[in-house]
Amino acid sequence: MADEDSSPISGLYPYAERFGVIDRLPEKGRARDEILAELRTMATEEDGFWQTGQCSGTMYCGDTSHYAFLNEAFNLYSHVNALQRDICPSATRFEGEITAMALDLMHADAVKEHHPGESPRGSVTSGGTDSIITAVLMYRDKARADKNITAPEMILPKTAHPAFEKGAHLFGLKVVHAPVHEDTTLVDMDFVRANINENTVMLVGSAGNYPYGTIDPIDELSALALEHDIGLHVDGCLGGFILPWGEQLGYDIPPFDFRLPGVTTISADTHKYGFGLKGTSVLMYRDKSFRDHVYFMTPEWPGGKYNSPGIAGSRSGGLLAAAWASMVSLGREGYLRYAKAIFETAFAMQKIVRAHEELHMMGNPTFCFSFTSDRFDIYHLNDFMHGRGWRFNGQQYPNAIHMCVTRPQTQPGVVEKFATDLEAAIAYALDPPIEQPKSGAIYGGVPKDVPGVDELVKNILVDYLDRCSDVPAR
Numbered sequence: 001m002a003d004e005d006s007s008p009i010s011g012l013y014p015y016a017e018r019f020g021v022i023d024r025l026p027e028k029g030r031a032r033d034e035i036l037a038e039l040r041t042m043a044t045e046e047d048g049f050w051q052t053g054q055c056s057g058t059m060y061c062g063d064t065s066h067y068a069f070l071n072e073a074f075n076l077y078s079h080v081n082a083l084q085r086d087i088c089p090s091a092t093r094f095e096g097e098i099t100a101m102a103l104d105l106m107h108a109d110a111v112k113e114h115h116p117g118e119s120p121r122g123s124v125t126s127g128g129t130d131s132i133i134t135a136v137l138m139y140r141d142k143a144r145a146d147k148n149i150t151a152p153e154m155i156l157p158k159t160a161h162p163a164f165e166k167g168a169h170l171f172g173l174k175v176v177h178a179p180v181h182e183d184t185t186l187v188d189m190d191f192v193r194a195n196i197n198e199n200t201v202m203l204v205g206s207a208g209n210y211p212y213g214t215i216d217p218i219d220e221l222s223a224l225a226l227e228h229d230i231g232l233h234v235d236g237c238l239g240g241f242i243l244p245w246g247e248q249l250g251y252d253i254p255p256f257d258f259r260l261p262g263v264t265t266i267s268a269d270t271h272k273y274g275f276g277l278k279g280t281s282v283l284m285y286r287d288k289s290f291r292d293h294v295y296f297m298t299p300e301w302p303g304g305k306y307n308s309p310g311i312a313g314s315r316s317g318g319l320l321a322a323a324w325a326s327m328v329s330l331g332r333e334g335y336l337r338y339a340k341a342i343f344e345t346a347f348a349m350q351k352i353v354r355a356h357e358e359l360h361m362m363g364n365p366t367f368c369f370s371f372t373s374d375r376f377d378i379y380h381l382n383d384f385m386h387g388r389g390w391r392f393n394g395q396q397y398p399n400a401i402h403m404c405v406t407r408p409q410t411q412p413g414v415v416e417k418f419a420t421d422l423e424a425a426i427a428y429a430l431d432p433p434i435e436q437p438k439s440g441a442i443y444g445g446v447p448k449d450v451p452g453v454d455e456l457v458k459n460i461l462v463d464y465l466d467r468c469s470d471v472p473a474r
């Protein structure tokens with residue numbers, strides 16, 4: 001069973017056998033119908049993989065009529081460049097209103113209570129990583145301007161998304177990694193407290209973090225940030241558009257937003273639980289003075305006085321229109337309804353995991369949960385579940401696998417299949433036919449049939465893109 005491959009893609013040249021490989025512009029353009037048929041074939045087959053509801057995260061809405069509606073909205077603006085606002089005032093409307101709706105969800109009204117005179121603002125970026133690296137750039141430049149800090153540092157929980165490290169790498173910040181408590185998976189606040197120094201420009205907390213879905217003690221981080229007059233970024237890329245509904249539904253979700261006076265920026269992804277199309281996220285600032293640091297202007301360029309509001313230059317008007325359309329079409333009632341089903345499904349799946357003494361839940365999660373085992377390598381269980389069509393995300397230190405519950409899991413029968421398959425997977429993992437599991441802790445897409453982690457890492461980092469462009473001879 002574990003040997004069966006349920007993934008639609010394998011090998012380094014996907015679809016080469018059926019459609020060939022293109023390595024230069026075709027001499028003559030191909031017929032549109034033919035191209036669309038090819039695209040449709042690949043899309044339909046790939047959609048079939050997650051539409052079963054057995055794929056963790058990534059497909060947040062899963063509702064084909066919602067996607068069709070968003071595509072119609074996208075279609076009207078797909079050709080529009082949101083950098084050229086004079087010819088598309090609608091983009092200003094979309095971005096302004098997306099930001100306003102997100103700020104409202106993050107209780108930006110509370111800012112006025114704590115910091116009278118401050119005005120919360122935001123902007124739409126291309127995704128979670130973009131929002132996070134933009135925040136890192138902002139904190140670096142703000143600290144340089146306000147405090148003359150030239151060797152900036154950030155304190156980063158071990159569980160925080162790699163986008164922060166990417167930002168630190170790009171913009172020259174030192175990263176101080178804070179450990180997390182083994183039992184709760186939450187950041188060690190004593191470590192954070194002890195490691196703040198005169199160069200610390202930002203703290204980070206996740207609501208929730210990607211590996212375990214747990215929520216750092218943002219209230220304590222907020223108090224520390226205020227005490228030391230430093231920034232606090234809350235990474236709500238994953239949880240920002242679902243946790244507020246969980247709180248409203250009465251689940252135990254601590255405040256993580258602008259109600260906490262030390263929270264200075266929040267990222268929340270419209271392309272995750274905002275149910276928009278891929279390619280948008282919202283970065284929110286406690287005050288517009290923070291955002292001023294990410295505007296880039298260069299007035300002397302021969303091409304004109306250049307001015308962009310973030311890292312990107314040209315941006316898609318279509319994606320802004322689709323994110324806006326998603327939010328206003330669902331409204332509070334729609335988001336709450338979807339969230340209720342997601343939370344109920346996530347807790348039902350967690351109950352199934354907790355019923356097995358061989359398995360161990362990581363911390364106290366909500367919509368996204370992770371589990372491990374001290375009886376066997378959890379990747380044996382993962383191998384078996386993969387053979388039954390499941391795609392979990394792999395964690396390491398310790399080895400664990402996670403399920404980020406989205407709407408496709410709320411379909412009838414998915415929880416029941418999870419229960420049945422998990423039971424069989426435990427039996428397999430307790431007595432696996434092979435010593436080394438085939439799966440491992442990899443984030444993101446990888447060529448499938450590459451044995452051994454070292455080989456795999458080599459393939460991803462060194463060979464993969466090279467080989468994709470170094471196409472076989474015609």
Ligand SMILES: Cc1ncc(COP(=O)(O)O)c(C=O)c1O
Binds near residue numbers: 127239
């Ligand atoms: C908690 C968290 N932060 C940031 C990101 C990065 O988002 P993106 O992949 O949209 O860049 C993710 C992605 O899953 C995430 O889960």
